[in-house]
Amino acid sequence: MTDEPTSSRALIAAYKACARPSAAAEAQLWASLAAAERAASPRPRRRSPSLAPWLAVAAALLLLAAWQLDLAGNFVSGHVLKDMREQAEYDAAGPGSRAATARDESAGAADDAATSATAGAPGQVLHPSPTGPRPLVVVPPRPRPAAPKTAGPRRGSQAPASEREAVEEDAAVVDDGDRMLAEMALLQEARAALRAGQPAAALDLLDRHAASFAGGGLAEERQALRVQALCAAGDPARGASEAAAFLRAYPRSTYAARVADACPKEHAQKDTSKIP
């Protein structure tokens, strides 16, 4: 290196050696990071796991008591798990048949209750506070309407409410200082979904981002991702029109080339920036 500090290899080696934080700065950075890690570490243990296990235990105790008092059939099906209408129909079926099937149903109901309790009380999921330990996790893996698992329990009529909840939650979870980082984190989630081949989920997250951070500072990035997601979702027409709008709004954007390439049919030019 000392002989010929101008060769390409020597320049690269020298740059790699020198272009980095100084040792003092590195120590300072790690110290602040370690402090943040220490400050954050008690939170997850305190918050997230606390509710679900207690609810599960409480439900299990209730079921056990009801079972032992031979009230399981009425209590469980009438007040906890089954709908009131089902109970009325059941009662209307007549005392004979009820007597015959009471034990079976209560056993089934108890099984249902036990599974729901041990599965972390699915009813709680309707209040999506569950989230994770970290305050920045603004996008818990909450099932969206398209998700097959929870499509059943989530009724169609609840969709707007849950959407509102999601938006409010995004805004609520974020305290002031973390707002920008949270905005960014939500975009990261959308990008991850896009990379994972889930453009619909990415679009959903981007819609949430637009609603939660309408006045945020990452609209450019969001719109760029949106173009990519639209094209990936098989909607090149909208993708192309939004791409054109993006390029008009942000002609010098870092993402311009990527946005222009997102829908290949509409934008035949490959990469205008690769000038030799």
Next chain:
Amino acid sequence: MSKTLDTPLTSAGFAAESVVECSAPSLREVFARHLGTVWRIARAFGVPADEADDVAQEVFLVVHRRLHTFQPSRSLPAWLFGITRNVVLMRRRAHTRRERRLSAVEPPPPPREPEASLELRQAAAFMQEFLDGLDEDKRLVFLLADIEGLTASEIAEALEIPLGTVFSRLRAARLKLEQFSQRLRARPVRRPHDR
């Protein structure tokens, strides 16, 4: 992360090997191994040297909070690149709020690498001069490939561009570096800007 990309520009040489972390790294590991990378990426995005420490700090705070979402099958440098880019974009938009937070409170940092020889620092400054002269697209590809040692596929993932674009930008940047290097040899010795 032992592989480099200073092999000839052939597709086999580039994409053949891919580095896959088998388990999620700890924050300490990520910090120790990639602090310099994050810092240099920030510089490649045009962040001045005296603010790059701040950017690195913010990046690793995000890493701290988001590390549990990192999928070990993905490229860690590419993931870090995405975070760094977002932090830089965020700062560009909100720079009035955060600008010079550390430098306002604390004395300027000590001179970097005082133990490094003058020649080494001079060569590093030349390299910075070269990078500053590249357009951002080529600068980023060159940095990730020839300085940070990412594979072409990792770069394509990080920058979200096709592999062919990675190759063409890298080829162009290398050519420019060669020309720059030749000009350096031809011109009389001078003291470059110290960052």
